[in-house]
Amino acid sequence: MTRPPEFWDGILRRLSPALPAHEVDAWLRPLQADWDGRDVRLLCPNPFHRERVRTRYLAAVREAVAAESGATASVRLDVRDAAAAPAAAREPGRCNAIAGRAAASGSAPAPPARMGRAVQQSFDTFLVGPPNALAREAAFALAEARQREVNPLYLAGDGGQGKTHLARAVALAARRHQARVVYTSAEGFTSEFLGSLRSASIPRFKRRYREDCDVLVLEDVDFLRGKESTQLELFHTVAHLLDAGARVVFTGARLPRQIPDLDRRLGDQMASGLVAELAPPDAELRGRILRARAAAGGIRLPVDCLERLVEAVRGSVRDLESVLGQIVASAALLKQPVDLALTETALRKLGSDVCTPLGVRRVSPREVIEMVAAFFGTTPEAMASRSRRRDVLLPRQLAMYLCRRFTDANLSEIGRALGRDHPAVANAVSAVERLILERAPLRYQVEALSDRLEHLRTPRG
Numbered sequence: 001m002t003r004p005p006e007f008w009d010g011i012l013r014r015l016s017p018a019l020p021a022h023e024v025d026a027w028l029r030p031l032q033a034d035w036d037g038r039d040v041r042l043l044c045p046n047p048f049h050r051e052r053v054r055t056r057y058l059a060a061v062r063e064a065v066a067a068e069s070g071a072t073a074s075v076r077l078d079v080r081d082a083a084a085a086p087a088a089a090r091e092p093g094r095c096n097a098i099a100g101r102a103a104a105s106g107s108a109p110a111p112p113a114r115m116g117r118a119v120q121q122s123f124d125t126f127l128v129g130p131p132n133a134l135a136r137e138a139a140f141a142l143a144e145a146r147q148r149e150v151n152p153l154y155l156a157g158d159g160g161q162g163k164t165h166l167a168r169a170v171a172l173a174a175r176r177h178q179a180r181v182v183y184t185s186a187e188g189f190t191s192e193f194l195g196s197l198r199s200a201s202i203p204r205f206k207r208r209y210r211e212d213c214d215v216l217v218l219e220d221v222d223f224l225r226g227k228e229s230t231q232l233e234l235f236h237t238v239a240h241l242l243d244a245g246a247r248v249v250f251t252g253a254r255l256p257r258q259i260p261d262l263d264r265r266l267g268d269q270m271a272s273g274l275v276a277e278l279a280p281p282d283a284e285l286r287g288r289i290l291r292a293r294a295a296a297g298g299i300r301l302p303v304d305c306l307e308r309l310v311e312a313v314r315g316s317v318r319d320l321e322s323v324l325g326q327i328v329a330s331a332a333l334l335k336q337p338v339d340l341a342l343t344e345t346a347l348r349k350l351g352s353d354v355c356t357p358l359g360v361r362r363v364s365p366r367e368v369i370e371m372v373a374a375f376f377g378t379t380p381e382a383m384a385s386r387s388r389r390r391d392v393l394l395p396r397q398l399a400m401y402l403c404r405r406f407t408d409a410n411l412s413e414i415g416r417a418l419g420r421d422h423p424a425v426a427n428a429v430s431a432v433e434r435l436i437l438e439r440a441p442l443r444y445q446v447e448a449l450s451d452r453l454e455h456l457r458t459p460r461g
Contacts, residue, residue, distance in 0.1 A: 007033060007035050007068065007069075008031070008032075008033035008035075010068045011033070011061065011064045011065060011068055012024060012028060012029065014064040014067055014068060015028060015057075015060060015061070015064050017168070017171055017181070017183040018060065018121070018168050018171050018172040018175070018183070019057075019060070019121065019168070023057075027049070027052060027053055027056070027057060028053070028057060028061070030044075030045055030049070031043060031044060031053070032080060039073055039074045039075075039076070040065050040073055040074070040075045040076070041075075041076045041078060042061070042075065042076070042077050042078070043078055043079070043080035044077060044078065044079050044080065045079075045080065046079060047079055049079075050077045050078070050079055053077060054077055058075065058077065060172065061075055062075050063175065063176060067175075121164070121165045121168040121169055121172070122168075122169050122172050122173070123136070123139075123140050123143075123169045123173060125165075125292075126162065126165055126166060126169060127285060127288050127289050127292060128285075129281060129282060129284060129285030129288070130282060130285075130410065130412070131161075131278065131279035131280060131281055131282055131285060131410045132161070132162055132278045132279070132281075132285075134276045134277075135155055135157075135162070135163075135166060135276035135277070135278050136166060138150045138153050138274050138276045139153060139155065139166040139167075139169060139170050139249070139276075140169075140173070142170060142247050142249060143169065143170040143173035143174050143177075143215075143247075144173065144177070145177070145247065149273065149274065150273055150274040151242070151247050151248065151273045152238065152242065152247075152248035152249065152250060152269070152270060152272065152273040153247075153248070153249045153250070153273055153274050153276065154249075154250045154251075154252065154255075154256055154270050154271060154273070154274070154275045154276070155167065155249065155250070155251045155252075155276055155278065156251075156252055156253070156254065156255050156256075156275060156276070156277045156278070157253070157277055157278035157279065158253060158280070158316060159253065159316065159318065160315070160316030160317050160318025160319060161278040161279065161280060161281075161316050161317060162278050162317055163219070163251040163252075163278060164219060164251065166251075166278075167183070167217050167219055167249055167251050168183070170215065170217055170249050171183045171215070171217050174214070174215040174247070179214040179215050179247075180212055180213055180214045180215070181213075181214065181215045181216075181217065182208065182209060182212075182213045182215070182216050182217070183217040183219075184217070184218060184219070185218070185219045185220050185223070186218055186219065186220050186221045186222070186223040186224050187220065187223045189209075189218060189230070189234065190223070190224070190227060190230045192205060192208075193205060193229075193230055193233050194230075206237075209237050209241075210237055210240045210241065210244075213241065213246060214246050214247065215246065215247045215248075215249070216237075216238070216241055216246065216247070216248045216249070217248075217249045218234075218248070218249070218250050218251075219250075219251045220251060220252065220253075221250050221251065221252040221256075221259070221270070222252050222253050222254060222259055224259070224262060224266075225259055225260050225261040225262055226260075226261040228263070231262065231263045231266050232263070234266060235263065235265055235266045235269060238266075238269055239269070248273075250270050254430070255271070255275060255277075255423070255426065255427075256268075256270040256271045256275065257271065258427075258430060277411065277422065277423075277426065279410040279411050279412075279422070280314065280315060280316055280410065281316075281317060281320070282408065282410055283310050283311075283408060286309070286310045286313065286320060287306065287310045289317060289320055290306055290309055290310065290320055290324060291306065293320070293321060293324055294324065299324075299328055299338065300337075300338070301324075301338060302338060302339065302340075304340050305327070305338055305339065305340055305342075305343045308340060308343050308344075308347075309323060309324070309343065309347075312347050313347070314408060323346045323347060323349075326345075326346035326349055327342050327343055327346045330342050330345065330346065363406050363407055363453060363456055364407060364409075365403045365407050365409045365413065365414055365417040366380075366417065367456065368399055368402050368403045368406060368407060368453065369383060369399045369403070369417060369418065371449065371452055371453065371456070372395050372398055372399040372402065372449060373395060373399075375395075375445075375448070375449055375452075376391070376394070376395040378391065378392060378395055383395055383396045383399060383418060384396075384417075384418045384419040385419070386419075396418060396428070397428040397431060397432050398432060398445070398446065398449065399418060400414055400415075400418065400420075400424075400425045400428040400429055400432075401428065401429050401432035401433070401446075402446075402449060402450070402453060403417070404425070404429050405450070406450075406453045410422075411425045411426055412425075432446070
């Protein structure tokens with residue numbers, strides 16, 4: 001058998017767009033590939049590593065091998081002789097083996113690299129609930145080329161809500177259907193475009209993005225603000241792709257028309273298919289995410305710890321994974337099992353803007369609305385009406401903003417409490433965030449209402 005490093009490098013290049021860089025570095029790059037031109041044998045550092053590759057990555061590796069070799073090839077996983085492996089290559093496997101033994105014994109776990117992130121970002125591993133169901137179904141439909149109405153697809157939401165997971169899932173699924181996928185960020189697109197201008201290689205740039213592309217996935221389009229020449233090139237690129245029947249996915253923290261200094265034509269183009277927002281996970285979805293991430297890392301999470309995390313963490317999926325990683329790492333370093341004390345310590349590190357401290361209760365949207373109505377001398381019924389009078393409009397917007405901050409309700413639930421849809425809530429929250437910076441009197445009103453809500457949240461003994 002031969003060991004061509006360029007062959008395995010080619011496999012890794014094909015896998016990298018669909019997998020997080022730390023997963024490629026931790027699980028795939030340490031493998032040694034033996035290839036005889038027909039069959040591939042992958043040598044893993046240890047049995048634990050082999051099992052993780054088999055369960056998480058083998059299907060994707062087989063597809064990449066077939067694409068790289070131009071033919072269907074068998075892929076076999078073996079454990080290489082640890083004594084023959086260089087020390088630097090053995091070390092990651094040694095850490096993984098320790099983690100596996102600790103998880104199996106139920107004792108203090110070894111800290112896994114990026115706890116909760118060691119899952120392939122595919123549709124199968126994306127947990128669905130009301131806050132993200134539309135986005136997931138739309139992304140899946142686009143990846144499978146099932147509905148033209150969702151093309152282009154724009155995924156909007158704060159960081160850590162799952163936009164990148166869905167974007168990578170689209171790329172992975174489309175490649176499985178032999179589609180030519182270009183997966184990049186708005187920053188990467190900008191760099192390539194400007195580089196092609198400097199090197200007089202615009203034809204090659206256009207060939208990559210227009211002719212050799214069936215699916216374009218462009219992340220973090222907020223980066224394009226103010227970049228007029230790049231926006232113009234992207235507008236014409238997307239127009240060309242849509243005319244040719246290609247599919248396009250955008251992700252951004254804001255809705256297309258809310259991105260400052262974005263060309264109106266490009267914003268309209270981004271919103272011309274389907275815009276799907278991802279909201280923070282609700283309590284039921286938070287519980288499922290925590291259970292899945294803990295299980296993926298081989299961690300036993302006690303019920304009281306799980307319930308406390310579900311109740312406390314009101315931020316993003318990334319916040320859930322961060323606090324779970326804190327807990328697991330602390331348990332490993334202190335050589336003790338996961339318990340409620342470790343959980344509380346990890347929650348304090350995450351910060352009060354994301355976590356609800358112990359002894360602090362959730363308030364309901366109704367309580368927030370009633371408090372805002374009393375503060376402004378109006379009624380909840382008036383705030384839920386269709387009136388656009390300023391003495392109703394401002395309290396309504398502030399109620400939406402404060403519900404987002406102080407309750408566990410998602411945008412749709414807040415909207416229903418005030419007779420609006422979730423885009424209206426998102427727009428109101430963005431408007432209040434902007435006005436707070438511009439108008440000191442409004443800032444003082446928000447601070448006064450926030451103080452009252454904090455007193456309501458914390459029972460006095």
